Amino acid sequence: xxxxxxxxxxxxxxxxxxxxxxxxxxxxxxxxxxxxxxxxxxxxxxxxxxxxxxxxxxxxxxxxxxxxxxxxxxxxxxxxxxxxxxxxxxxxxxxxxxxxxxxxxxxxxxxxxxxxxxxxxxxxxxxxxxxxxxxxxxxxxxxxxxxxxxxxxxxxxxxxxxxxxxxxxxxxxxxxxxxxxxxxxxxxxxxxxxxxxxxxxxxxxxxxxxxxxxxxxxxxxxxxxxxxxxxxxx
Amino acid sequence: xxxxxxxxxxxxxxxxxxxxxxxxxxxxxxxxxxxxxxxxxxxxxxxxxxxxxxxxxxxxxxxxxxxxxxxxxxxxxxxxxxxxxxxxxxxxxxxxxxxxxxxxxxxxxxxxxxxxxxxxxxxxxxxxxxxxxxxxxxxxxxxxxxxxxxxxxxxxxxxxxxxxxxxxxxxxxxxxxxxxxxxxxxxxxxxxxxxxxxxxxxxxxxxxxxxxxxxxxxxxxxxxxxxxxxxxxxxxxxxxxxxxxxxxxxxxxxxxxxxxxxxxxxxxxxxxxxxxxxxxxxxxxxxxxxxxxxxxxxxxxx
Numbered sequence: 001x002x003x004x005x006x007x008x009x010x011x012x013x014x015x016x017x018x019x020x021x022x023x024x025x026x027x028x029x030x031x032x033x034x035x036x037x038x039x040x041x042x043x044x045x046x047x048x049x050x051x052x053x054x055x056x057x058x059x060x061x062x063x064x065x066x067x068x069x070x071x072x073x074x075x076x077x078x079x080x081x082x083x084x085x086x087x088x089x090x091x092x093x094x095x096x097x098x099x100x101x102x103x104x105x106x107x108x109x110x111x112x113x114x115x116x117x118x119x120x121x122x123x124x125x126x127x128x129x130x131x132x133x134x135x136x137x138x139x140x141x142x143x144x145x146x147x148x149x150x151x152x153x154x155x156x157x158x159x160x161x162x163x164x165x166x167x168x169x170x171x172x173x174x175x176x177x178x179x180x181x182x183x184x185x186x187x188x189x190x191x192x193x194x195x196x197x198x199x200x201x202x203x204x205x206x207x208x209x210x211x212x213x214x215x216x217x218x219x220x221x222x223x224x225x226x227x228x229x230x231x232x233x234x
Numbered sequence: 235x236x237x238x239x240x241x242x243x244x245x246x247x248x249x250x251x252x253x254x255x256x257x258x259x260x261x262x263x264x265x266x267x268x269x270x271x272x273x274x275x276x277x278x279x280x281x282x283x284x285x286x287x288x289x290x291x292x293x294x295x296x297x298x299x300x301x302x303x304x305x306x307x308x309x310x311x312x313x314x315x316x317x318x319x320x321x322x323x324x325x326x327x328x329x330x331x332x333x334x335x336x337x338x339x340x341x342x343x344x345x346x347x348x349x350x351x352x353x354x355x356x357x358x359x360x361x362x363x364x365x366x367x368x369x370x371x372x373x374x375x376x377x378x379x380x381x382x383x384x385x386x387x388x389x390x391x392x393x394x395x396x397x398x399x400x401x402x403x404x405x406x407x408x409x410x411x412x413x414x415x416x417x418x419x420x421x422x423x424x425x426x427x428x429x430x431x432x433x434x435x436x437x438x439x440x441x442x443x444x445x446x447x448x449x450x451x452x453x454x455x456x457x458x459x460x461x462x463x464x465x466x467x468x469x470x471x472x473x474x475x476x477x478x479x480x481x482x483x484x485x486x487x488x489x490x491x492x493x494x495x496x497x498x499x500x501x502x503x504x505x506x507x508x509x510x511x512x513x514x515x516x517x518x519x520x521x522x523x524x525x526x527x528x529x530x531x532x533x534x535x536x
Binding site: 049071072075076077078079080082083089090091093102103105106107108150151 | 236247432433435436437438439440441442443444446
């Protein structure tokens with residue numbers, strides 16, 4: 001479970017990125033974080049993975065009150081809260097297999113366990129036949145699938161996705177979302193920040209709309225309101 | 235040891251940097267090893283000369299054995315003598331005969347009567363030689379019983395100053411090279427950390443512990459030290475074995491060198507070589523790991 005309790009975050013010299021956010025996300029939920037650029041979506045994700053500490057309020061993930069975790073122990077959280085990014089963050093000098101294996105190597109798994117689990121997640125993202133290729137030999141959609149495979153290998157409890165479809169065409173974006181939904185169906189909480197209105201409107205999941213650092217709406221089967229409002233105002 | 239494998243991967247991916255760091259370590263340990271061995275050898279030579287009678291007091295013919303005993307007691311009372319030995323005229327003749335056994339003409343001309351009795355004095359430390367010389371010079375009735383005093387102070391002084399010079403010059407040069415090697419390892423590891431910034435960021439994202447990220451860099455520095463130390467040891471031992479005949483001809487009078495150098499497969503030679511390797515490996519490991527730890531501490535803060 002993820003709980004934001006009156007969380008505010010201010011960056012030095014800038015206006016607040018988040019203002020007094022209070023929200024709960026239950027285990028196994030699929031949640032969209034939507035809102036215009038600068039609304040605070042990425043800040044929320046970075047707070048959940050303890051890349052940032054709130055200026056005030058508390059963020060709790062399962063049994064962890066994140067502000068209290070010492071720096072030397074953050075890796076325990078990161079093994080349970082994995083992230084997928086718009087720019088994939090793959091190691092270009094390593095093969096698909098090696099990129100995914102990194103997610104297991106840090107857990108101290110042996111070569112046999114790694115081989116078994118890597119093949120399993122590569123087949124989940126339909127890349128089992130491309131395990132020997134390097135990232136630059138893959139399409140953008142395939143690279144994002146490698147990134148997802150690396151994130152889900154080892155069975156994290158929470159998957160954060162920060163604009164995972166931002167660099168992809170609509171069809172490929174749909175495929176990525178299919179994979180994220182499949183990951184969610186096996187019990188992983190998925191929180192996805194996105195600007196992709198059509199995906200949000202089509203898939204009808206819980207949607208947290210952020211605007212200027214505050215929660216504008218929280219709907220069980222939401223639509224892309226904030227984006228529309230901004231366009232209407234523009 | 236996954237972190238060790240990762241370190242090996244880092245080294246293979248940038249071999250020139252690895253070679254630079256290993257070469258710096260090699261030169262450091264080659265020079266350090268050379269000066270270390272020279273210091274040990276000079277200490278052994280010094281010990282050999284210190285073990286020899288350093289002062290020889292020749293008595294006049296009228297001096298009795300009681301006179302010699304009186305001087306012996308005075309010298310021993312100072313507490314600065316390792317050994318005081320009275321050599322009678324007959325013992326002096328026996329020594330003379332041994333020395334000139336191949337020259338019958340010289341042996342025929344000499345009898346025990348013309349050789350003086352003497353007192354051979356060894357000091358516990360070369361620094362006491364001056365004090366012992368003073369004691370002999372001021373000994374009561376010296377002029378009546380003592381013919382001549384000969385002592386090897388000059389030889390020992392020269393050896394001490396050479397030995398000290400080797401230690402100082404060797405120490406300074408080894409220190410400077412060690413600092414140089416340390417800086418090269420720090421620079422190489424710093425560059426590698428900078429080059430692997432993306433990888434480190436990804437490792438942090440997927441939950442790598444700080445030591446999982448740091449250890450390969452520490453191993454890398456340690457490996458440079460170990461390789462440099464091993465290579466320098468091989469060269470040093472190779473040179474010693476190669477120069478063995480020359481070294482033996484110079485140092486044949488000193489039994490320790492004869493024992494050690496006469497057979498390179500002897501237990502004592504092998505033990506000494508293994509001890510040198512052990513010392514160099516430990517120092518190399520520490521130097522490498524300190525260099526990389528400084529860089530890791532500076533560039534990998536989390």
